[in-house]
Amino acid sequence: MRIATFNINGTAARLPRLLEWLATTQPDVACLQEIKTVSENFPVEALREAGYHCLVHGQKGFNGVAILSKEPATETQRGLPGDDADEQSRYLEADVGGVRVASIYLPNGNPQPGPKFDYKLAWLARLERHAAALFATELPVVLAGDYNVIPTDADVFSPAAMADDALMQPESRAAYRRLLYAGWTDAIRARTPTGPVYTFWDYQAGAWARNHGLRIDHLLLSPRAADRITDAGVDHKVRGAERASDHAPAWVDLRAA
DNA sequence: ATGCCTATGCGACATAGA
Numbered sequence: 001m002r003i004a005t006f007n008i009n010g011t012a013a014r015l016p017r018l019l020e021w022l023a024t025t026q027p028d029v030a031c032l033q034e035i036k037t038v039s040e041n042f043p044v045e046a047l048r049e050a051g052y053h054c055l056v057h058g059q060k061g062f063n064g065v066a067i068l069s070k071e072p073a074t075e076t077q078r079g080l081p082g083d084d085a086d087e088q089s090r091y092l093e094a095d096v097g098g099v100r101v102a103s104i105y106l107p108n109g110n111p112q113p114g115p116k117f118d119y120k121l122a123w124l125a126r127l128e129r130h131a132a133a134l135f136a137t138e139l140p141v142v143l144a145g146d147y148n149v150i151p152t153d154a155d156v157f158s159p160a161a162m163a164d165d166a167l168m169q170p171e172s173r174a175a176y177r178r179l180l181y182a183g184w185t186d187a188i189r190a191r192t193p194t195g196p197v198y199t200f201w202d203y204q205a206g207a208w209a210r211n212h213g214l215r216i217d218h219l220l221l222s223p224r225a226a227d228r229i230t231d232a233g234v235d236h237k238v239r240g241a242e243r244a245s246d247h248a249p250a251w252v253d254l255r256a257a
Numbered sequence: 258a259t260g261c262c263t264a265t266g267c268g269a270c271a272t273a274g275a
Contacts, residue, residue, distance in 0.1 A: 009263075009264070009274085010263080010264050010265070012264085012265085013263080013264060013265090014264095034264090034274085036264065036265065037265090060265090060266080061264090061265050061266060061272090061273090062264095062265080062272090062273065062274090108273080108274060108275055109275090110273095110274080110275065148274095148275070162275090165275065166275080167275060200275075202261090202262075202274095202275065203261085203262035203263055203274095204260075204261040204262045204263090205260085205261050205262085206261090207261095207262095214275075216275080243263095245263095246262085246263075246274085246275080
């Protein structure tokens with residue numbers, strides 16, 4: 001069973017690339033971020049023809065997450081608990097194939113310091129609380145998405161160039177690290193413990209051509225899911241296509257339960 | 258020091274991204 005996460009950076013602009021990637025790699029579940037459209041305008045018909053069911057938590061213009069799946073999925077949570085005033089569409093969760101899967105689009109947090117960074121840290125705190133509740137269920141759980149956190153200096157082309165960025169502030173990293181300490185497994189690092197495994201390359205300054213990348217898209221697995229990892233990786237080639245997203249898909253393969 | 262690109266929207270620039 002392959003579970004993937006892909007920040008597509010706009011549905012209207014990216015649908016051809018999304019369909020190509022699905023046809024080529026055939027993930028069983030695809031968690032999408034930055035769909036940048038209201039749910040009503042999400043191309044469920046084109047995706048149905050491609051073999052996928054859709055759960056969509058959209059928003060006009062920005063943000064927005066979705067879960068595509070070959071088998072029908074049962075929604076378990078829409079929006080991250082912990083702040084009823086939070087209107088941003090950044091969290092969607094469902095049961096599919098016996099696994100609890102979340103599609104996460106964590107706030108970027110720039111510029112920092114400031115209100116956007118405060119929102120990011122508050123969102124991370126809410127995620128920690130919700131993750132703890134999921135962990136306690138002892139279900140196989142995969143928290144997949146764009147975390148907008150560079151976990152360590154090994155996950156960025158130049159720590160110095162990004163030193164003041166919200167993605168690698170100590171507070172952002174500490175929150176991510178607490179998830180690992182709590183027992184969640186970073187699937188990419190479980191398979192590739194050292195060296196760069198980037199998932200994002202900026203559109204600017206020739207970042208892709210220079211391999212100036214970041215690792216910010218992650219799959220965090222509960223013990224019951226982590227026990228089943230057979231492989232994990234990044235579909236780098238997707239980033240090199242015409243009119244590509246600035247993110248590449250990341251994925252984990254789980255053996256049958 | 259700044260912007261480099263890209264996507265979206267009641268578009269003709271502003272905002273957001275990371």
